[in-house]
Amino acid sequence: MPMRKLRALWIRIRGMIGRQSDDEDFAAELESHVDLHTEDGVRAGLSPEEARRQALIRLGGVEQTRQAYRERRTLPCMETLSQDIRFGLRVLRNNPAYSAVAVLTLALGIGINSAVFTVAQAALLRSWPAKDPSRLARLISTTPQGQEINFSFADYRDLAEQTKSLEGILAFNRRTKILRVGVESRPVLDDVVSPNYFSVLGLGPQLGRFFPAESTSESHPSVVISDSLWHRVFNADRSLVGKEIWLTNRPFTVLAVAPPGFRGLQRGVPTDLWLPIANEYSGQELADRKNREFEVIGRLRPGVTAEGAQTELDVLGRRLSSAFPAADKARNVALISERERLREVMAPTLFLLTVVGLVLLICCANVAGLVLARADSRRKEFAMRLALGAGRVHLMRQLLTESALLALLGAGLGLLFAYGLLRLEPVLMPPAEVEIGLDLHLDASVLVFTGAAALLSVLVFGLMPAIQTSKISLVSAIKGEKTGMVRSVQRWTMRNGIVLVEIALSVVLLTASGLVVRSLLFSQSLPLGFDRQRHLIYFDLLPGVAGHNPQHSAAFFSQVRDKAAALPGVRHATLARRVLLSESGGGTQQRVSIPGVELPQGQLSVPIKFDAVDGNYFRAIGTSLIEGREFNSGDSPSASPVVIVSRTMAERFWPNKQVLGSEIVADGVARQIVGVAEDAKINSVHETSEPYMYFPFAQLPGGEGTLIVEAEDNTPALTGRILSEIQRVDRNVPVSIRTLRYLMQQAFWADQIAAGFVGALGALGIFLGTIGLYGVVAFTVSRRSREIGIRMALGAEKGDIMRLVLGHGLALAAVGAAIGLIASFAVMRFLSTLLFGVRPTDPLTFTCSSALVILVALAASWIPARRAASIDPMQSLRME
Amino acid sequence: MGEKSDVWQGTLALMALRTLETMGRQHGYGLARRIEQTSGDRLQLNYGTLYPALLKLEQEGFIRSHWGLSENNRKAKFYALTKAGQRHVKKAAKEWEETTSILARFLAPAEEA
Numbered sequence: 007m008p009m010r011k012l013r014a015l016w017i018r019i020r021g022m023i024g025r026q027s028d029d030e031d032f033a034a035e036l037e038s039h040v041d042l043h044t045e046d047g048v049r050a051g052l053s054p055e056e057a058r059r060q061a062l063i064r065l066g067g068v069e070q071t072r073q074a075y076r077e078r079r080t081l082p083c084m085e086t087l088s089q090d091i092r093f094g095l096r097v098l099r100n101n102p103a104y105s106a107v108a109v110l111t112l113a114l115g116i117g118i119n120s121a122v123f124t125v126a127q128a129a130l131l132r133s134w135p136a137k138d139p140s141r142l143a144r145l146i147s148t149t150p151q152g153q154e155i156n157f158s159f160a161d162y163r164d165l166a167e168q169t170k171s172l173e174g175i176l177a178f179n180r181r182t183k184i185l186r187v188g189v190e191s192r193p194v195l196d197d198v199v200s201p202n203y204f205s206v207l208g209l210g211p212q213l214g215r216f217f218p219a220e221s222t223s224e225s226h227p228s229v230v231i232s233d234s235l236w237h238r239v240f241n242a243d244r245s246l247v248g249k250e251i252w253l254t255n256r257p258f259t260v261l262a263v264a265p266p267g268f269r270g271l272q273r274g275v276p277t278d279l280w281l282p283i284a285n286e287y288s289g290q291e292l293a294d295r296k297n298r299e300f301e302v303i304g305r306l307r308p309g310v311t312a313e314g315a316q317t318e319l320d321v322l323g324r325r326l327s328s329a330f331p332a333a334d335k336a337r338n339v340a341l342i343s344e345r346e347r348l349r350e351v352m353a354p355t356l357f358l359l360t361v362v363g364l365v366l367l368i369c370c371a372n373v374a375g376l377v378l379a380r381a382d383s384r385r386k387e388f389a390m391r392l393a394l395g396a397g398r399v400h401l402m403r404q405l406l407t408e409s410a411l412l413a414l415l416g417a418g419l420g421l422l423f424a425y426g427l428l429r430l431e432p433v434l435m436p437p438a439e440v441e442i443g444l445d446l447h448l449d450a451s452v453l454v455f456t457g458a459a460a461l462l463s464v465l466v467f468g469l470m471p472a473i474q475t476s477k478i479s480l481v482s483a484i485k486g487e488k489t490g491m492v493r494s495v496q497r498w499t500m501r502n503g504i505v506l507v508e509i510a511l512s513v514v515l516l517t518a519s520g521l522v523v524r525s526l527l528f529s530q531s532l533p534l535g536f537d538r539q540r541h542l543i544y545f546d547l548l549p550g551v552a553g554h555n556p557q558h559s560a561a562f563f564s565q566v567r568d569k570a571a572a573l574p575g576v577r578h579a580t581l582a583r584r585v586l587l588s589e590s591g592g593g594t595q596q597r598v599s600i601p602g603v604e605l606p607q608g609q610l611s612v613p614i615k616f617d618a619v620d621g622n623y624f625r626a627i628g629t630s631l632i633e634g635r636e637f638n639s640g641d642s643p644s645a646s647p648v649v650i651v652s653r654t655m656a657e658r659f660w661p662n663k664q665v666l667g668s669e670i671v672a673d674g675v676a677r678q679i680v681g682v683a684e685d686a687k688i689n690s691v692h693e694t695s696e697p698y699m700y701f702p703f704a705q706l707p708g709g710e711g712t713l714i715v716e717a718e719d720n721t722p723a724l725t726g727r728i729l730s731e732i733q734r735v736d737r738n739v740p741v742s743i744r745t746l747r748y749l750m751q752q753a754f755w756a757d758q759i760a761a762g763f764v765g766a767l768g769a770l771g772i773f774l775g776t777i778g779l780y781g782v783v784a785f786t787v788s789r790r791s792r793e794i795g796i797r798m799a800l801g802a803e804k805g806d807i808m809r810l811v812l813g814h815g816l817a818l819a820a821v822g823a824a825i826g827l828i829a830s831f832a833v834m835r836f837l838s839t840l841l842f843g844v845r846p847t848d849p850l851t852f853t854c855s856s857a858l859v860i861l862v863a864l865a866a867s868w869i870p871a872r873r874a875a876s877i878d879p880m881q882s883l884r885m886e
Numbered sequence: 887m888g889e890k891s892d893v894w895q896g897t898l899a900l901m902a903l904r905t906l907e908t909m910g911r912q913h914g915y916g917l918a919r920r921i922e923q924t925s926g927d928r929l930q931l932n933y934g935t936l937y938p939a940l941l942k943l944e945q946e947g948f949i950r951s952h953w954g955l956s957e958n959n960r961k962a963k964f965y966a967l968t969k970a971g972q973r974h975v976k977k978a979a980k981e982w983e984e985t986t987s988i989l990a991r992f993l994a995p996a997e998e999a
Contacts, residue, residue, distance in 0.1 A: 042916070066932040424980075
């Protein structure tokens with residue numbers, strides 16, 4: 007029977023549309039009923055009129071019957087709702103500017119909230135990516151110095167063997183490997199894991215099988231790859247399981263593909279592969295209790311509480327500590343349950359959500375302002391409807407429906423906006439050779455959150471106008487009197503306050519973004535010591551990994567350099583041990599002593615960073631030589647050791663002296679200075695120059711280096727040709743490719759993100775401030791329309807009225823901007839660590855931001871001012 | 887009237903279904919008259935109440951309707967039982983008999999006591 011009821015319900019819902027023809031159909035049926043009845047009456051001897059009269063009486067009234075029929079055909083409550091919605095939509099459509107601004111404002115507020123909630127969810131709230139994650143708990147090691155998350159393998163193994171409250175404990179450690187597919191090599195992130203890793207997590211493979219329970223070192227080690235790597239690199243090839251892949255020049259057999267979406271246990275840094283511990287460490291390394299490398303996660307046995315497990319781990323930890331005092335003295339083991347973890351992340355989550363919640367609140371205040379301004383101009387409409395018999399409840403419901411429609415549209419658009427924001431994530435992450443980033447997606451919990459945010463906004467911005475309106479006093483409203491003057495004055499000042507805060511805030515944010523943008527421009531104009539416009543391609547080569555000894559490596563390097571230099575389109579080809587401004591930018595140092603030069607504080611030697619470069623290096627990257635010569639083929643391993651020093655090094659140790667020909671001793675090798683090069687940025691764009699030195703590439707043999715090619719123009723084909731030349735020399739050497747463009751992106755990433763982020767906040771601030779100001783000014787204009795009418799009747803010109811309204815907007819903006827400027831002075835010094843080449847009190851930026859805000863305020867007041875000036879005095883006075 | 891008509895809605899539907907079962911297809915007016923006749927004119931129907939009841943039965947799939955011509959060549963909407971309706975009449979009639987017989991025992995004069 008419920009099926010029948012459902013069927014009936016469905017038909018009734020359908021009945022709400024296309025009712026016109028149904029109504030006509032029933033009218034015809036009733037008509038035929040009355041005709042049939044009348045006919046019978048006539049046959050029984052009544053006059054036609056009398057027969058028809060009786061038929062209608064027996065029917066019980068045509069209208070009543072129709073009403074009863076209609077109610078049965080559709081759902082009456084839905085009927086009114088759909089009526090309200092249709093009316094609301096019409097109201098919104100009739101005021102497109104108002105609706106668009108309100109919806110956009112809400113969409114911004116809700117969208118930002120949803121996006122931040124998604125980030126908080128991914129970064130903080132989401133549980134372990136495992137089955138029944140509430141039973142998983144991280145084990146940590148407590149020491150007198152604090153807590154550590156890493157354990158030695160031996161301690162881990164003892165804990166795993168002895169625990170009874172945990173049904174399984176897994177260990178893992180993050181490493182990187184180089185994956186070679188075809189001719190290309192790329193770095194990948196791997197987790198070295200205990201064999202029970204997947205079974206403790208309760209995960210099954212999507213292809214193949216996971217590690218056997220007891221795995222020992224194998225000659226042909228096995229590997230599990232992530233779903234993401236499987237798709238990215240292997241095109242989801244189902245026949246991959248059982249095949250070999252090459253990792254850092256060893257073959258591994260692919261055992262399985264991890265389930266889709268599983269990215270390992272570290273948030274933000276997804277794992278590409280999993281390898282069993284036994285293959286990656288020697289027995290000696292694993293036995294060393296001081297070698298703490300492994301993170302440890304345990305699964306509580308069903309029914310065992312975290313407290314119970316903690317008691318047992320306490321005993322086990324003390325046992326370890328007394329059994330192995332050399333490594334584990336004063337250490338103990340603690341457990342962080344999922345509930346405890348959630349409690350710990352609650353504070354940052356709440357902080358984040360409060361901040362964006364405030365943004366939503368400001369958005370709501372703005373929309374409430376707009377709704378009130380409109381409700382005020384609709385007072386007569388409402389009063390008229392009340393007078394015509396609409397209930398106050400109905401009026402409130404109607405207004406709330408309109409607000410709910412706004413919120414619904416806002417939430418929909420907000421979700422789209424949030425989706426767009428989340429799609430930006432890869433752009434916002436620092437450029438890196440491995441894939442990093444949080445697992446961000448809009449899931450059901452985000453939808454629920456968005457819904458709640460929208461509902462909350464309706465309550466905040468919709469309820470007050472609705473209540474206010476339903477209190478309209480009939481007579482005075484129709485007469486055009488403004489009721490509740492005292493109340494509305496209070497409201498007015500509170501709303502002025504909100505607008506002042508918004509304007510002040512937007513001045514602060516604009517000032518901040520101005521400063522950050524100027525700092526970025528300054529950074530980008532800084533001399534780097536080399537030419538950032540050149541088409542430089544870097545081929546990072548690791549012949550050492552391929553098993554070459556230093557002599558072989560040296561031969562390999564000079565071969566690829568010569569091959570590359572001979573290609574058409576190549577201007578210069580050179581070699582370097584390290585690349586400026588890259589991750590491997592050169593932190594290593596050699597201790598240098600200088601005969602005949604007094605070192606600071608009487609030290610015998612000082613540490614100085616260095617690079618090893620080949621001939622043509624300075625010419626290729628565009629660093630100028632101040633004195634002397636570049637290296638050349640004469641600077642061979644057997645020739646006398648030489649060095650080129652940086653300008654800062656020359657000025658520091660040989661002020662006003664002859665540098666060329668002087669001698670230094672670096673790592674026990676005496677070297678003669680043959681040149682002085684301009685300073686270049688080594689690790690960061692913002693570093694101050696420090697002494698730096700260059701050795702001939704050939705005189706510092708090693709298993710790694712970079713082939714640097716200066717191309718004539720930006721042609722990707724050249725990269726491919728050079729790569730195949732390298733492969734032809736030795737196809738076992740791992741290669742990864744970078745460009746100068748990429749390095750520059752990496753180097754300026756932090757500045758760009760800061761500028762983008764603060765700039766976006768500034769734009770948001772000024773947008774909200776504008777809406778708020780517009781709402782207040784428009785509201786005042788509608789409130790004062792009678793006064794304006796009187797002024798005009800008394801001879802005020804349109805220009806006077808415009809000035810009056812603009813003056814009001816400008817006064818608000820000026821006060822807000824003044825507050826904002828004072829606040830900026832106080833706040834900007836916190837930015838000083840982010841700023842380069844611009845002072846936190848830069849007067850130009852301060853002037854510009856406040857001028858911009860005032861200008862925008864002028865524009866926001868312009869529309870209501872125009873409306874005020876176009877008031878017809880006769881009409882506004884007739885309202886009396 | 888309100889309370890009474892509520893009670894009638896249920897029984898009226900059964901009467902209409904039963905009448906359609908015995909008489910075959912009928913238009914609304916004919917159905918109303920027939921119900922009155924069957925009751926021995928003890929029922930005075932407000933004819934208007936019949937139509938929402940018929941609509942409900944149609945929505946539930948027990949009857950279907952189509953326009954046709956009456957015996958006097960007048961256009962009228964005819965109602966007929968569906969398969970589901972036929973099953974439903976049997977079931978509902980049985981349930982109703984059950985109910986009335988139980989109720990009859992309660993309302994019978996207390997002779998046996």
